Amino acid sequence: MQFSNIIGQQPIKQQLSDMVQHNRLSHALLFLGKEGSGALPLAIAFAQYLVCEKVRGIATPETAGPSLFGDPEPVVAAPMTDSCGTCASCQKAAQLIHPDIHFSYPVVTKKAGSPPISTDYITEWREFLKQYPYGNVFDWLQFIEAENKQGNITASECNDIIRKLNLKSFESGYKVLIMWSPEYLGNEGNKLLKLIEEPPASTLFILVAENESLILPTILSRTQLVKIPMLNDRDIEEALVARGNISSGQARQLAAISEGNYREALNHLNHADEDWLNMVREWMNAILRGGPIAVVKWCEEAAKLGREKQKQFLRYFNHLLETSIRLRVLGEESAFSQNLPPLEKDFALRLNKMVELPQHEALIEELDQAAYYIERNANAKMLFNALSIKFHHIIKDKARVSVW
Template sequence: MQFKDVIGQTHIKEKLVQMVQHNRLSHALLFLGKEGSGGLSLAMAFAQYVVCEKVNGKSTPQEAGPSLFEEEPTSSTPHSQVQTDSCGVCPSCIKAQKLIHPDIHFSYPVITKKSGEKPVSTDFITEWREFASLYTYGNVYDWLQSINAENKQGNITAAECNEIIRKLNLKSFESEYKTLIMWMPEFLGKEGNKLLKLIEEPPPNTLFIFVAENESEILQTILSRTQLVKITPLSNLEVEAALELRSGANIEKAHQVAALAEGNYREALQLLQHAEADWHSLLREWLNAILKTGPAAQVKWIEEISKQGRENQKQFLKYFTHLLEQAVRARSFQSISENQGPELDFAQRLNKLCSIPQQEAIINELDKASYYIERNANSKMLFHALSIKLYHIISNNSLILVN
C-alpha cells in the first residue's frame, strides 16, 4: 500500500516522510486514532515506504538516500529528489503490497483453534493477508468474524510475544530494516511486558509500529516507550470523496452517508451497504408504537427489528442518534428552508416532542444500546427495555409523529 492509497491524513503522511528524510525516526511509534480513521492503512503504507528500494537508495547508487537511524548528513537532500511515497514498482514494494515481504512482520489478536494450543499470528497469516488487503479500514470485530471467532475473545498471547522476540532478533532478509506492525495492542495483556527489553534496546534497524484505537487500554509500560503519532478522524469531505471514487456512490448518497459516519470510513462503508434500508419509516413506526399504538404494536415492531443483524440494528440506532443531533441543530435556526427534506421535517417534530435534556437522555440510551449490541446482547430483551425507557423519557406526546 502506498501513501496515495490512504484516505486523507496529508499532514501525517508529510510528517512520516520528514521523519525518514531528516533521520528523526523513533524506533517505536504508536499510531493512535479512532476506528475508521486509517491507522492500519498508514502503518502499512509507511512500512512499504521504509523498504522501498527507491526511497532507501538501492535502485541506483546515485539515488542513495539517508539511513533511517544514522546521523543526519550535512547537506540536505534537494527538494526535487525527495521521495514522498514508495515507488510501488520495485521488488520490495510489490512484496509489501502483497503482504509477503520477509522483513515486514504483523501481529494481531487471534483465537485458539484447538484446546491447549498456544496461538500465534502466523497461524492466521493467510486470513490476515486477505483481510488487510480488502478491509483495511475494518475493526477488530470484522477481523475476528473473518476467522470465525464467533463469541471467542481475541488475544495477543505470550507465545506471540516470544515469537516476536525470536523474529526480530534474526537478521533482515532483504531490506536494511525489520518492521513489526502490531495492530490493536489493546489486546496485549501483562504478557506484553516480555517485549519491554526488546522495545528499549532493539536490534539495529528495527522499527516497531503499534496501531491502536484506545490509549487507556494499552499497557503503560509499552505506551511510555513509544513516540505518539496522533491520527485525526477524517473530514466529511474526505469520506464523501472516498465513497464516490472508491465505492461508486452517487454524490447525494455519499454526502448523506459521510454526515452520518462522522469521520469513520469503516462506518461509512457499512452505512452505504445498508443505504437502501428505510430507517425513516422504521423509526416512525417504533415511536408511534411506543407512544400511541401500544404494547401489541411494540411487540410486532421488536420482532421485526430482532430479525435484523447486529450491524443493521447498530446502523438503525445510529440513524436515530443522527436525527436527534439534527433536531438540536435545528433549534439554532429561526427559519428553515421549505425544501428541507424528510430528515429535517422529522427533526422538527422531535423538537416539538422532546426538550433538549430529553433528547440528550435518549442519545445516552441509544449509545448504551449500541454498546450492548456489539457484545451480543439479546436483541428482543434490549429493544423491549429500550422502548420502556424511551416511553418514560418522552411521556405521551405521540400525535406529533403522525402525518
C-alpha cells in the same frame, strides 16, 4: 499500500514522511487510533515508505552525486512524501510479502498441541487485509473462524518476534515489525522490553492500538505516540463514492451516521437498502398516536432485525436528532439546511415543533444507552418497549423517567 491509498489523514501522512526525511524517526512508534480511523493501513503504508527503493535513494540519478567525467551535476529531486509503488520493494510490500516487514496480531491455536503464533495465519492475514483493511479484531477472529475462542499474542509469539528481528535485514535498510492490537499482549510482553529498548540497527516497532490503557505500561513508556484522529465526514463521503459506487447523497447520509469510523460506514453501506427513516416515522407514530398495541407490534418487528441492524437504526435516529438540533440553532436558511436530504429535513423540522432542546438531549441519551445494552445482548423486545415508554413521557410530558 501507499499513503495515497489511505482515506484522509493528510497531516499524519506528512508528519510520518517528515520524521524520515529529517531523521527524527524513533525506534518504537505507537499508532493510536479508534476503530475505522485507518491506523493499521497507515502503519502498512508507512512500512512500505521505509523500504521503498526510491525513497531510500538506491541507484537513482538524483542521489548519484556529481560525475567524475565533467557531466552536469544531477538535479536533486524534492523529498518523496510517498512510496513509489513501482520498485521491487514496493511491489512486495503491497502484496504483504516483503521479507523485512513482519506482522504480529492476535491469534488462536491452529493445531492442537502447538502454541499459536502469527506466522500460522499469514496467508489468512494477507487475504484479510486485502478484503478488510479497516476491519477490527472481531472481524479478524471471525475471518479465521475462531468461533468463541479468545485471540492472544502469546509468549511463543514474543519469542518468534525476537528471533526474526535479530536476523539481518534481507533487502532494505529497515526491519519493521507491525504489531496490531498490543492490548492482547499480556505480561509475557515484557520479554520484548530489551529488544524494544536496545533494538538491532535500523529496526522499527510499530504498535497499532485503539486503547492505550490496555497496553503494558512498560512497553507503552518506550514508544513515541502518533495519534490517529477519526476521519471527517467529507473524507468518508468521497471514499464511499469512489469505492462503494453509490451516489454522493447516499454517501453523505452514511458518512453522517458513521462518526468518523470508515468500518462503520461500510457496514451501513451493506444495509443501505434499509429504510431507517420510514422505520423511525412508524415508531414515532406508534408511540404518539397508535397506542400500546401499535407499539408492541413495532417492537416485535424491531426485535427481529438482529443486533447489528438494531445498533445502526439507533445510531441513525441519533443522527436525525442531532440534525434537528443543528437546524434549530443554524436556521432553515443556513447552508447546512440547504444540503440536507429533503425527507430528513422535513422530519427534523417536524421534530423541532414537538420537542425543545432539553428533550432532544434526553432522547439522545436514551438512544445511546439503548445501543450500549444491545451491544451487551439485552432482550431487544423488552428494550424497545421500555424505550417507547420513555420516549412517550419525554415527548408528551416533557419529562425524564427511568424504566430500565
